[in-house]
Amino acid sequence: MVSTDNEDAELDQILDKHFKNKFRSGYVNIKGFSMPKRFEDMQEDIYNWNVLSDKDVWISSFPKTGTTWTQEMVWMILNNLDAVKGQENLGFRVPFLELSAIFDHRESIKNNPDFDPPEFLADSIKYCKSLKSPVCLKTHLPWCLMPKHIQEGTRKPKIIYVTRNPKDTCVSYFNHAKLLEGYSGTFDDFCRLFLAGKLTYTPFWEHIFPYWERRHQSNILFVKYEEMIKDLPTVIRRVAQFLEKDLTDQQVAFLTDHLSFASMKKNRSVNYDTLVEFNKKHNLTNFDGAFMNSGTVGSHKTKMSPEWIEKFDAWTEEHLKGSLYSLE
Template identity: 65%
Template sequence: MVIINNNSEDAEFDEILERDFTSVFRHGYITVEGVTMPKRFEDLKNNIRNWNVREDDVWICSFPKTGTTWTQEMVWMIMNNLDVVGGQANLGHRSPFLEVSALFDYREFKKENKDFQPPPFIDDSLEFVKHQSLKGPLCLKTHLPWALLPKEIQDNTKSPKIIYVTRNPKDTCISYFNHSRLMEGYRGNFEDYCRLFLAGKLPFAPFWNHVLPFWERRNHPNILFLKYEEMVKDLPAIIRKVADFLEKPLSDDQVEVLSSHLSFESMKKNPAVNYEMVVSLNRKYNLIHCEGSFMRSGKVGDYKAKMSPEVICKFDEWTKEHTEGLDLFD
């Protein structure tokens, strides 16, 4: 087991991770710059740190399960003039996930299962992104916090457009729990998962260390900060804001077409964005033992049906501790 810290509570969290959140494609955890990451990230971090950043790429940055896929599809469509035909290709090809190979390390499994063929955008994501970059500007996804982004971004040597999307942490936790069970093999209970979330012991956590550095930079000209709740409340307004930020303004008719395309029901039924391909692959090879779908409800306030009052109180106190005086979440 990979021990992240030495005090007794951290050791308990490490035991939960080892017992409930390791698998044939997840072999342990490390901390890098205070961030919890799958052990495989150790092999990728220097290449990412030294990444040759292109200023005409657009980076979609987020903590997991905060509206990333929704934002990716919106941005790709705007960047590509609402190319519905081109948008039938899998989103993982069109808007690659930079560090996904750290989440799904299939190397050993492939040696024993010669017919197993994971999608190329997962199998070796860094090489895939390099290959896609040859074709022109990318809509690039990452869940890396500011501290783990390429040094050219951190030191302002390069200033690509960055769109950061976030969501209230209670709904994020619910969605991340379901995602972790369905996509990443988490086998534990929801109560332990909430404890891991609050303690910053899940991949890409701590949550506030992820959100706040982008919030502090929200007025930089190359950064657009979005909230999931605002997207739900008035999607056409957010589409216009994103289009203006990308310097690709849309007509009213185009906004209406894209709003329909991005509706939750449309996204849930769209095989190019709903990740059913990856879910089916994991089930075929018995890597995941969980029912469900990648896109579940998309509702604001969904946590109320799942979290106990005691856990809600802990989340509210934790949120107040980190955001007092900030106009971030209600």
């Protein structure tokens, strides 16, 4: 969908008005993608990241497409289903590489001696650099902003890319933005920002396609949220095989139960309760909600109007024209 200059300027104003808050100073466009301004300070470090080992694992995705679900699955498989060690916060176990760009707390740390965010949040690059290879990292970076070793193929860590249909993604992203990113606008405005490629990590399809086009590379596994909902045990086996790990039927059954929506929702190590409480304690956000909402396919039907569904469908059809990519 092409916006006019006036519409573009209006959307920029909406973005600033509803996202320029206590940990977001503004937005920049980097290689065609909308990113928080803080990312400019991190971009060179990430591009020159010394990817040490082909045994490293990177979990990449557009936000709210099943990333946390995949993180927990991958960590459990790599760590022999260690449920005891798995009680540690997921942010420590599978750190989010560019997290400090999303939640920029530098001013709060400087002005408030009692403000003490966890290390993986305060300086995510520093924390990730402190880990010994092989590491397991999470990122929402599009392919063009990944480290040069990965883009050039001089190092080939295992990359698991997870995606989801855009309508459900948008609804989940809206809830996330209200809960954790201080978004103060309406759902209608959020949909406009999503389709126009103004939100962090958008445009959506341009994020997906470069990974999709590389899906046949031996070090890349492409997974869809809808596949996980439909047949989680099969996806678990695919991921385990990709990670070169053998799982017994009993282990697959255990992990299927561990990764069920009911189990994940009450698991404090993965559902970001700690971060939600931290933000509320320091008056960074005040929206009452849950990090994990429905865990279903088709959740947009209860939130999106028929008009928005029609717009998203037309936009999707336009981008998938001539592509082998399917939403199913």
